[in-house]
Amino acid sequence: MTDWESRYQTGDTPWEKGQAAPPLLELLGKLGADAWGDGPVLVPGCGLGHDVRALAALEIPVVGVDLSPFAMEHARQFPPAGKETYELGNFLNPEWRVDRKFSAIWEHTCFCAIDPTERDSYAEAAAGCLTDGGFLAGVFFLTPFDPGGEVPGPPFGATIEEIDARFSPWFERIDAWVPCAAYPGREGKEWIALFRKVAKA
Ligand SMILES: C[S@@+](CC[C@H](N)C(=O)[O-])C[C@H]1O[C@@H](n2cnc3c(N)ncnc32)[C@H](O)[C@@H]1O
Secondary structure (H helix, E strand, C coil): CCCHHHHHHCCCCCCCCCCCCHHHHHHHHHHCCHHHCCCCEEEECCCCCHHHHHHHCCCCCEEEEECCHHHHHHHCCCCCCCCEEEEECCCCCHHHHCCCCEEEEEEECCCCCCCHHHHHHHHHHHHHCEEEEEEEEEEEECCCCCCCCCCCCCCCCCCHHHHHHHHCCCEEEEEEECCCCCCCCCCCCEEEEEEEECCCC
């Protein structure tokens, strides 16, 4: 299992780009603010919160959750962009989502970061904290962007078939495309998908 806190503490954070994910900005340009519902919107595994603040700048209430104290402490030090908050917590822990409902979820580099054996738990957690009809928008790695190490992942890649299978117990996919905007090195390796929650969880 990855020790995320230690990775932040030692600066071993190749995913940290100092800006919101380009595919999120592409999605925001396409969907606008209204599609995200009344909020709050959840960003699981938000790291230093650049995506949280990009969403919050649209005047949507946003909650970022991450299990790294370092990440949460540093996310809170950025100037507020809107009504964003940060929480230290484990998104996969069912206790974390008791009595919580979100109108939408933005997924970016959390699904690919957790161990693949936890992916069903991720889909269940997402369904469990979304309002009925709420949606999960995510950018997924179809191939890991830095393969080749001795120790596999993270990030762990996924196929479209696997992503659909993991989410299908609770979600229907309503749109998907390969984003035009990407961090250097991730071009053509990512896939944006929008899922709407259709089943109770
Ligand atoms: C690869 S990093 C990506 C961070 C951020 N999304 C970004 O792009 O900068 C994965 C993040 O997920 C967090 N994380 C991993 N498992 C988690 C879980 N079960 N609950 C909440 N956060 C988690 C880690 O602490 C880490 O900040």
